[in-house]
Amino acid sequence: MPSPAQVPRRLSVLPFRGSAAVAEGLLSWTMLRSPAWIRLLPDVYVHRNGYRDGDxxxxxxxxxxxxxxxxxxxxxxxxxxxxxxxxxxxxxxxxxxxxxxxxxxxxxxxxxxxxxxxxxxxxxxxxxxxxxxxxxxxxxxxxxxxxxxxxxxxxxxxxxxxxxxxxxxxxxxxxxxxxxxxxxxxxxxxxxxxxxxxxxxxxxxxxxxxLCESPMETRLRLLLLDAGLGPLTAQHDVHDARGRFVARVDLAWPALRVAVEYDGDHHRERAHFRQDVARLNALRAAGWLVVRFTADDVLRHPHATVALVRQALRERATR
Structure with missing residues (x-):
């Protein structure tokens, strides 16, 4: 039976070279063969309490x-x-x-x-x-x-x-x-x-x-640019008729007052949902048309996504 492994403080969290630990007298090869230690790579170990496979x-x-x-x-x-x-x-x-x-x-x-x-x-x-x-x-x-x-x-x-x-x-x-x-x-x-x-x-x-704040926002922006719907402004600050700040929108055509927003999973949380409703109402009151998309829209339905934005821009341009 292998001897119970001791856990020197300096080896309790981070990976280390097994040969170096043995040379310093901190551990023995017998100890390293115990379940307390996990071999990550040749001669590289970590204590089981510090092991996180997806880290x-x-x-x-x-x-x-x-x-x-x-x-x-x-x-x-x-x-x-x-x-x-x-x-x-x-x-x-x-x-x-x-x-x-x-x-x-x-x-x-x-x-x-x-x-x-x-x-x-x-x-x-x-x-x-x-x-x-x-x-x-x-x-x-x-x-x-x-x-x-x-x-x-x-x-x-x-x-x-x-x-x-x-x-x-x-x-x-x-x-x-x-x-x-x-x-x-x-x-x-x-x-x-x-x-x-x-x-x-x-x-x-x-x-x-x-100014793009997330990978999906970048993907949405590139999708619209490739469809010929540029130029567009990223992270545009919207103000009302009295100059008061209303909201910052992900992508915008300021002259037409059209905004495109990417909604991540966090928007489904109750508190976020309430904030989004109030924010959307404020943007509408300021005369803005907002089109919102999810990852599924961008990745799996790009043609429909582009069509909706194109329609919104056309509606505003002909007003």
């Missing part, structure tokens, strides 16, 4: 312990660390299928994306998605204690990866978090114009709107 930050912590010199967490994993959670992007993008890791009975878990210098080596693992590229020191930093691509490099990389809507969602999410500024990203893109995907990034940067 991407835990997996980033674990993978970082195995990275060779010069490598960094990158892509959507880096965006997650910078505060823009794009990990569920695949589920809301019909036809897109970047790699994911499926665990029995636990659903789909995205792997940790890492950027490796071309000569670096890393043992393959289903929880790790390696990407090889040039990675100068100026494009790497430490954030939240982990080696990660800078926010600028993260946005540059994600903005070059199709589909176009996903690239725009990623860039706008990082812009909205204010960890990247649009002029700096444009300058960086121009300085790396020969890189793969640069043409897509240029198109994304021409469309990018830092």
């Amino acid at each position: 991407h930050r835990m997996w980033c912590d674990a993978v970082a312990l195995r990275l060779p010199p010069g490598a960094a967490i990158a892509g959507r994993s880096a965006a997650f660390l910078w505060g823009a959670d794009l990990l569920g992007l695949d589920a809301s993008t019909p036809g897109s299928s970047p790699p994911t890791f499926r665990t029995a009975g636990r659903g789909t878990r995205p792997p940790v994306t890492v950027l490796l210098p071309r000569a670096a080596r890393l043992r393959p693992h289903p929880r790790v998605r390696p990407v090889r590229s040039v990675l100068p020191d100026t494009d790497r930093t430490r954030f939240a204690g982990l080696p990660v691509t800078t926010a600028l490099r993260t946005a540059f990389d994600l903005g070059r990866q199709g589909p176009r809507v996903d690239a725009l969602v990623a860039v706008e999410a990082l812009l909205h978090r204010r960890v990247v500024k649009l002029p700096a990203l444009r300058a960086y893109s121009a300085a790396h114009a020969g890189w793969p995907g640069a043409a897509l990034l240029r198109e994304v940067l021409a469309l990018a709107e830092p």
